[in-house]
Amino acid sequence: MNPVNPEPLNPCYKSPNHQITKSQNSFRLHIARWVVPVSRPPIENGAIATFEGKIVGVGPASELRLSYQAEIKDYGDSILCPALINTHSHLELSPLRWRLSPSGSFVDWVKALIEARNLIRREEWEPAICQAIKEMQENGIIAVGDVGNLDVIPLFSSRKDGTWPFRGVFFQELVCPIPNEAEEEIPLGTSFVNGKVNESLDILEPSFRYAFSAHATYSVAPTVLKAIKAWDQSHGMPFPIHVAESEEEIEFLQGGQGPLRELLKEKGHWPLNYDLPKASPVRYLETLGLLDKHTVCVHCVQVDQDDISILAKTGAGVCLCPRSNVFLGVGVAPVEELHASCIPLALGTDSLASNDRLSIFAEMASLSKLAPGLSPEAIFRAGTYGGARALGISEELGSLARGKAATFLAVESGPISNKDVLEFLVHEGCRELSDLVIG
Numbered sequence: 001m002n003p004v005n006p007e008p009l010n011p012c013y014k015s016p017n018h019q020i021t022k023s024q025n026s027f028r029l030h031i032a033r034w035v036v037p038v039s040r041p042p043i044e045n046g047a048i049a050t051f052e053g054k055i056v057g058v059g060p061a062s063e064l065r066l067s068y069q070a071e072i073k074d075y076g077d078s079i080l081c082p083a084l085i086n087t088h089s090h091l092e093l094s095p096l097r098w099r100l101s102p103s104g105s106f107v108d109w110v111k112a113l114i115e116a117r118n119l120i121r122r123e124e125w126e127p128a129i130c131q132a133i134k135e136m137q138e139n140g141i142i143a144v145g146d147v148g149n150l151d152v153i154p155l156f157s158s159r160k161d162g163t164w165p166f167r168g169v170f171f172q173e174l175v176c177p178i179p180n181e182a183e184e185e186i187p188l189g190t191s192f193v194n195g196k197v198n199e200s201l202d203i204l205e206p207s208f209r210y211a212f213s214a215h216a217t218y219s220v221a222p223t224v225l226k227a228i229k230a231w232d233q234s235h236g237m238p239f240p241i242h243v244a245e246s247e248e249e250i251e252f253l254q255g256g257q258g259p260l261r262e263l264l265k266e267k268g269h270w271p272l273n274y275d276l277p278k279a280s281p282v283r284y285l286e287t288l289g290l291l292d293k294h295t296v297c298v299h300c301v302q303v304d305q306d307d308i309s310i311l312a313k314t315g316a317g318v319c320l321c322p323r324s325n326v327f328l329g330v331g332v333a334p335v336e337e338l339h340a341s342c343i344p345l346a347l348g349t350d351s352l353a354s355n356d357r358l359s360i361f362a363e364m365a366s367l368s369k370l371a372p373g374l375s376p377e378a379i380f381r382a383g384t385y386g387g388a389r390a391l392g393i394s395e396e397l398g399s400l401a402r403g404k405a406a407t408f409l410a411v412e413s414g415p416i417s418n419k420d421v422l423e424f425l426v427h428e429g430c431r432e433l434s435d436l437v438i439g
């Protein structure tokens with residue numbers, strides 16, 4: 001059980017009413033009391049016109065009915081909105097659901113995680129990952145930015161049997177506190193898993209792409225951080241990294257002290273062969289030239305106003321994982337300040353080792369409580385367009401607009417007013433999701 005938020009397990013499951021509908025290869029008009037495109041204000045009595053897997057029109061139903069001779073599907077008192085994006089997960093850790101509890105120390109949790117991960121038996125992955133996939137689908141998630149150190153998810157996602165439903169990116173995460181000085185350059189792109197060339201790179205579905213991520217500034221040497229960013233940049237991919245998740249991280253980067261130093265020592269990664277920056281993680285990343293609009297700083301709990309100014313200046317995005325932060329007791333990100341500085345926000349669940357469910361609806365509901373100054377519009381945008389932008393898939397997903405994928409959610413709302421539509425999605429979306437339409 002999650003002791004922080006003792007809600008019942010998986011209240012979001014909505015089977016058997018929840019349906020996944022594949023749209024037909026003909027003009028269709030999906031009409032509902034409300035359409036929430038995200039890219040523009042909600043439309044009352046709205047419609048989405050689709051054809052061959054694409055959205056061809058969004059607007060008032062009365063107008064679109066005149067424009068398209070189409071088969072009509074009427075969702076009644078429902079909200080049609082973009083499917084959700086889980087910008088940060090670690091699906092390979094799914095067997096660890098319920099196995100770790102927060103200890104009050106971030107580093108103690110990291111140690112427990114490493115130990116528990118090493119004890120996962122090969123046969124545990126299949127059922128745990130299948131369950132995680134099902135849970136994310138049932139919670140309206142269509143794309144994921146999944147991070148892993150193993151080959152479990154690349155192999156899973158490259159199956160041809162249709163068990164992998166998500167678009168997005170798999171990030172091979174590197175942990176490398178001390179680079180091998182004998183290597184002149186980091187062999188990214190040719191090394192994939194444990195230094196071996198892996199054909200997964202070629203067989204991944206084109207809609208689920210592949211890139212590299214760095215674990216954190218305290219666990220990856222500056223030369224390796226730069227190499228990872230350079231690889232992602234040259235391949236047009238985003239660069240995610242855990243940033244400012246805990247006070248221990250700040251303490252370590254500032255002066256090389258604290259429990260993280262002990263952890264590195266314990267793992268044989270001390271002393272380092274470079275100087276620590278004596279700066280915040282955000283400033284350090286800026287100094288290394290690694291912050292730009294394609295960098296996704298995951299967490300950003302322990303950031304101050306200077307850090308926020310740097311993020312805003314460089315255009316870097318932030319992926320919030322509020323339920324994971326609460327679970328680990330590391331604090332609450334200054335979300336209102338980040339939003340006020342126009343920093344693009346996305347939402348992630350992080351892993352089942354620090355969360356009890358994989359639901360962006362649940363993250364939105366939690367964020368609303370933790371950051372009451374943030375509007376429901378901003379929260380819903382983070383769970384949809386913000387995620388698509390962070391993963392580089394906003395031309396296809398994240399909002400409802402002409403040319404994007406005909407993929408959206410139908411959420412039963414009853415007859416609600418304009419001012420309540422976004423609030424309803426943020427607070428009640430997961431309980432009332434009835435349909436995931438995939439074009």
Ligand SMILES: [Zn+2]
Nearest residue numbers: 090242350351
């Ligand atoms: Zn993470």
